Amino acid sequence: MTADLSPALLEQWYPALLSSELHDKPVSTMLFGKQIVLFRTSKGVHAFKDLCIHRGVPLSLGRVENDELVCAYHGWRYNGCGDCVKIPSLPVERAIPDKAKASTYSCIERFGLIWICIGSPKDSVPAFFPYLNEELKVVLMGPYELAAAGPRIVENFLDVSHLMFVHEGLLGDSRFPEIRDYRVNEEVGLLRTDEIVVFQPDADGRGTSMNSHYVYEVYGPFTAALIKRNPDNDEMFHLFLMVLPMTEQKSRAFMLKARNYDKEAPDDAFIAFQDTLIEQDRVMVENQKPELLPLDLQMELHLKCDRMSIAYRQSLKDWGVTFGTA
Numbered sequence: 051m052t053a054d055l056s057p058a059l060l061e062q063w064y065p066a067l068l069s070s071e072l073h074d075k076p077v078s079t080m081l082f083g084k085q086i087v088l089f090r091t092s093k094g095v096h097a098f099k100d101l102c103i104h105r106g107v108p109l110s111l112g113r114v115e116n117d118e119l120v121c122a123y124h125g126w127r128y129n130g131c132g133d134c135v136k137i138p139s140l141p142v143e144r145a146i147p148d149k150a151k152a153s154t155y156s157c158i159e160r161f162g163l164i165w166i167c168i169g170s171p172k173d174s175v176p177a178f179f180p181y182l183n184e185e186l187k188v189v190l191m192g193p194y195e196l197a198a199a200g201p202r203i204v205e206n207f208l209d210v211s212h213l214m215f216v217h218e219g220l221l222g223d224s225r226f227p228e229i230r231d232y233r234v235n236e237e238v239g240l241l242r243t244d245e246i247v248v249f250q251p252d253a254d255g256r257g258t259s260m261n262s263h264y265v266y267e268v269y270g271p272f273t274a275a276l277i278k279r280n281p282d283n284d285e286m287f288h289l290f291l292m293v294l295p296m297t298e299q300k301s302r303a304f305m306l307k308a309r310n311y312d313k314e315a316p317d318d319a320f321i322a323f324q325d326t327l328i329e330q331d332r333v334m335v336e337n338q339k340p341e342l343l344p345l346d347l348q349m350e351l352h353l354k355c356d357r358m359s360i361a362y363r364q365s366l367k368d369w370g371v372t373f374g375t376a
C-alpha cells in the first residue's frame with residue numbers, strides 16, 4: 051500500500067479517530083486513500099489494514115470478541131498483533147498457515163485521539179507531545195471534515211495575511227492588514243517563524259483585543275502549530291493542527307489547544323470559537339484551484355508575507371510529498 055508514499059509520510063503519526071469514536075465495534079477510517087480498521091481490546095487500541103487476507107472482505111465488517119477481531123465472512127479470528135489465531139473451517143489437526151496475518155500499523159491513544167503510523171515511526175509519539183505538559187490546559191477540537199487537500203488546509207493555517215479578511219472581527223481588522231517582514235528559521239527539521247505582530251479584535255473568543263505575537267511552526271507534512279502570545283501579560287497558547295489526509299481531496303482535521311490562562315474556565319467557548327474559524331476557512335480551502343497544492347513556486351503569486359507558505363511548499367518538495375500536491 052505504501053509504494054507511492056515517501057518515507058517522510060510513512061514515518062509520521064496521524065490522528066485516525068477521536069477516542070470517543072471507538073468503543074466495542076471495529077471502526078474504519080482512511081489514510082492516503084487506503085482503508086484502515088481500528089479496534090479496541092483490553093490491551094489497548096489496534097490498527098490493521100482493513101482487509102482480510104482470506105477473501106478480501108473489510109475486517110471492519112466484523113466484530114471484536116475476546117480481544118480478537120473476527121472477520122464477518124468466514125469467522126477467521128485475529129489477535130491484537132494481527133496473527134490469525136483461529137480458522138473455524140480448518141480441521142483441528144491442521145496448522146494455521148503462516149501467511150494468515152493482518153497487516154498491522156503502530157497505534158497509540160493520547161489526548162483523546164487515536165494515532166496511527168503506517169511505516170516505522172520517526173518518534174515514539176508525535177514530536178510536539180512534550181509541549182502538551184501539565185502547566186497547560188489542553189483541549190481537543192474537531193474533527194473537522196473538509197473537502198480539501200491536506201496541504202491546502204495546512205497552508206491555510208500557516209497563512210497570516212488572511213486573518214484580517216476571512217476572520218475579520220475575530221482574528222484581525224481589515225484596517226490593519228499589513229504584515230511586516232519576518233523570517234522562517236529551520237531548526238532540527240522544524241520550520242519556525244519569527245514573532246509576527248497581529249492586531250486581534252477578539253483573540254480567542256473572550257472579547258479582548260490585543261496585539262498578539264504569532265509564531266508558526268511546521269512539524270511535518272500534515273502537522274503545524276501556532277503559538278500566540280499576549281506580550282502584555284504573557285498569556286499564551288499553542289494550537290496544534292493535525293490533518294488526516296483521507297484522500298487527495300478529503301481530509302479530517304483535528305486540533306489540540308494548550309493554554310496557560312483561564313485554566314478553570316470551561317472549554318466549550320474555546321471550542322465554539324475554533325469551530326467558527328474553521329467554518330470561515332472552509333469556504334476558502336474547499337474552493338481553491340487547483341485543488342491540490344502547487345509545489346512549483348512559479349505557480350500562484352507569492353509575497354514576502356507568504357514566506358511561511360513558501361517554506362512549507364519547499365519542505366513538501368524536499369520530503370518528496372506528492373499526495374495532495376500538484
Ligand code: FES
Nearest residue numbers: 102104105121124
Ligand atoms: Fe475473512 Fe474469509 S474473508 S474469513
Ligand code: CO
Nearest residue numbers: 206216217331
Ligand atoms: Co483561517
